[in-house]
Amino acid sequence: MKSLDSKLAEIKANRASRAFILADAKDADMAFGVRAPGPRGHFARHGARPAQFSPEVWTRDEFGYRNLPEFLDLIREIVHQGLVDILLMSAYVNEQLTIKEGLFNNSHVTPAARANDTTDVWAIRHGCYTREASQPFRTATIDQIQCGQVECDRSTDNFPGANLGLYSITFVNNLEQDREALLWYKQFREEAERKKFRHFLEVFDPNVESGVAREKLGEFINDNIIRALAGVPGPGRPLFLKIVYHGPKAMEELAQYDPNLVVGILGGSAGTTYDAFKLIHDAQKYGARVALFGRKINNAEHQLGFIEMLRLITDGRISPEEAVRAYHGVLQGKNIKPHRSLEEDLKLTDQAMSYDDSAAQRATGEVRDNPLAGPKPPQGEGRNQSLLTSAATANGEWPKLANGSPDFGRMTSAQRRTYDNWRLKSKFG
Numbered sequence: 347m348k349s350l351d352s353k354l355a356e357i358k359a360n361r362a363s364r365a366f367i368l369a370d371a372k373d374a375d376m377a378f379g380v381r382a383p384g385p386r387g388h389f390a391r392h393g394a395r396p397a398q399f400s401p402e403v404w405t406r407d408e409f410g411y412r413n414l415p416e417f418l419d420l421i422r423e424i425v426h427q428g429l430v431d432i433l434l435m436s437a438y439v440n441e442q443l444t445i446k447e448g449l450f451n452n453s454h455v456t457p458a459a460r461a462n463d464t465t466d467v468w469a470i471r472h473g474c475y476t477r478e479a480s481q482p483f484r485t486a487t488i489d490q491i492q493c494g495q496v497e498c499d500r501s502t503d504n505f506p507g508a509n510l511g512l513y514s515i516t517f518v519n520n521l522e523q524d525r526e527a528l529l530w531y532k533q534f535r536e537e538a539e540r541k542k543f544r545h546f547l548e549v550f551d552p553n554v555e556s557g558v559a560r561e562k563l564g565e566f567i568n569d570n571i572i573r574a575l576a577g578v579p580g581p582g583r584p585l586f587l588k589i590v591y592h593g594p595k596a597m598e599e600l601a602q603y604d605p606n607l608v609v610g611i612l613g614g615s616a617g618t619t620y621d622a623f624k625l626i627h628d629a630q631k632y633g634a635r636v637a638l639f640g641r642k643i644n645n646a647e648h649q650l651g652f653i654e655m656l657r658l659i660t661d662g663r664i665s666p667e668e669a670v671r672a673y674h675g676v677l678q679g680k681n682i683k684p685h686r687s688l689e690e691d692l693k694l695t696d697q698a699m700s701y702d703d704s705a706a707q708r709a710t711g712e713v714r715d716n717p718l719a720g721p722k723p724p725q726g727e728g729r730n731q732s733l734l735t736s737a738a739t740a741n742g743e744w745p746k747l748a749n750g751s752p753d754f755g756r757m758t759s760a761q762r763r764t765y766d767n768w769r770l771k772s773k774f775g
Contacts (some may be wrong), residue, residue, distance in 0.1 A: 349431045350456040350510075354585060357635050366630060366660035367586070367610065369432035370653065371640030373460040373512070374420050376436045376485070383417035384644040386410050388682065390419035418443060420649060423476055425455050427650050428710075429657045434458045434638065437486035445494045447507045459491040461511030461534065461545060464527075466553040479523055479554045480516035482530035488543045503542055512537075512588070514548040516569045519556035528574060535582045545586035546636075548569075548612065564596025572603060586610050586636050591625060594632040600759040601633025608683055610636025616645040619652075619691045623666035625658050647684055651676040667692065696758055 353365040374382035386394070386409075387722055395415040412420075421443060425433055432454055435443065440459040443449040450457045466480035492505035494587040513534055515527050538545055550564055560567045567589060575583060586608035591597060593609045601609045611629045613622065622642040629637065639656070646652035654676075664672065674688045685693065744764065 347452075348456045349454040353431060354608065358606060361605055364660075364662060367431045367608075367636040368429065368656060368660065369434055369458075369610075369636065370421075370424055370430045370643050371434045371613075371638045372417070372439065372644070373434050373436050374640060374644065376440065376463045377469045379470055381411050381471070383412035383414065383420075384641075386412050386416075388646070388648050389416055390423040392419045395419070402523045422449060422651060422652065425449055425453055427653065428454065429653050430455060432456050432458050432510070432638070434460065434640075435508075436460055437491050440491060440508050441494045444508055448501065448506075455704050456510055457508040458510040458512060458546075459486065459508045461486060461491065461513045462487070462530075464514050464516055467514070467515050468549065476553060479518045479520060480527070480550070481523070482515075482527050484530075484534070488537055488541050492541070492543065500539075500541070509543060510585075511543060511545045512548055513545045513584070514550065515574075516550040516553055517556075517567070518552040518554055519558055521567070524570075531574070535578065545584055546586045546588060546610070547575075548588040551590050553764040563590075564592030564599075567592070568596060568600045568603075571600070575607075588612050588636070588638050590614070591629045591634070594628065597632040597634060598628060601635075608635050610634055610638060612640040613637065613639035616641045617695050618686065618693055619646075619665060619670050620694055622652075623655060623659055623669045623693060627658055627666045630660055647677055647682050648680060651680075657743070 350367060353367050356363050356365045374384075376382075389412070395413055397413050399409060418439070421433060421435070421439070424430060431454075433450075435457065437459050440457060444457045462482070462484040464480045464482055464667055465475050465478065468475035487496065489496055490507075491511055492498050492507045492509060498505055512533060515531055517524050517527070534545075537543075549567055551567065552558065556566075571587065571589070587600075588610045589600075589612065593612045597609065600607070611625070611634050613625070622639065626637050626639075637656070637660075643649055643652055651673055655664070655673050655677075657713070658664040658672075659666060659669050669691050671688065674684060674691065677684050
């Protein structure tokens with residue numbers, strides 16, 4: 347069974363479950379074109395793939411984006427790492443890796459493809475499409491995602507391609523445009539139900555002036571989602587949602603509404619590492635059970651290390667602040683230059699996260715009320731206690747079970763940090 351299916355079942359059976367679905371969105375070629383694979387910084391272990399540029403046309407450093415073969419190598423490496431539950435791709439990349447290569451055949455990772463590409467994702471260089479109100483549009487068909495051609499052989503329900511798609515809709519608070527978008531979604535849902543194609547629903551904030559105040563967008567989106575799905579019986583409903591995180595109140599309001607409605611967040615544009623780690627931590631705390639990070643992963647200095655931190659956070663093993671520090675330790679161990687200094691990377695810069703008055707304090711980089719820190723020692727004893735702890739844990743002396751595996755239940759916070767640092771160094775060198 348794929349981890350996605352087992353986690354969805356667990357989440358719906360137990361509202362208190364910590365099961366969390368993590369997805370890597372590698373479908374940016376349907377939005378950004380040539381820039382989609384990301385900057386030529388970190389590569390998979392295979393390294394850079396040869397590309398030929400005419401020296402009379404290009405300077406050595408002028409072309410700064412990975413090519414598609416390098417992009418595919420990164421996807422392969424992430425799937426083999428096995429920490430994500432879903433790998434979202436364009437229909438073309440899905441054909442290359444899922445249908446032709448069989449990358450997911452023996453993996454618990456579920457392949458998925460973007461099932462539509464509304465005009466607000468047409469982020470073309472020098473283009474103006476994203477400044478216009480979103481219009482519905484579909485490039486790929488369900489058959490092309492499932493089997494790589496216009497019509498699949500439907501004598502069986504087994505297809506070589508992905509059987510999960512992302513469908514995106516953008517409400518702009520305009521009657522005609524929102525009605526048109528919903529009609530397209532209705533058509534897609536009915537086709538998907540007939541062809542037994544599963545989907546999840548992405549709902550973007552308005553991409554143009556909507557007349558809805560920024561602080562009210564969460565309510566606007568929540569009501570649109572519930573209203574739009576109220577007429578949809580079970581077989582046609584999305585497996586889960588992918589939405590902008592509008593803060594704890596909006597998230598809790600939606601997450602508590604219906605236990606069968608699994609709510610997830612999108613990552614949005616790349617910011618500091620702390621922006622990403624704090625976002626996934628807080629969204630999970632207030633009810634999200636899925637996160638789909640695209641640019642935040644793709645623009646990371648080391649994608650496998652970044653994903654490892656996301657999983658440690660959602661497993662409750664490490665705080666966002668500690669994850670930033672551990673991630674910088676991974677970069678240092680790999681001799682990779684970080685985009686920002688540790689001090690800068692510990693700042694909260696994403697305005698979507700500044701939903702309360704403590705945001706400015708969190709942006710200082712100081713760890714306040716660390717849930718893993720434990721009680722503060724009496725005044726004057728801090729340094730001595732720290733030295734004792736370092737001595738006790740320097741050689742991996744943490745509590746262990748009879749079989750030799752770590753006993754997290756008996757670990758102190760210092761021993762937990764030491765274990766996590768040891769594990770990361772062992773994994774990434």
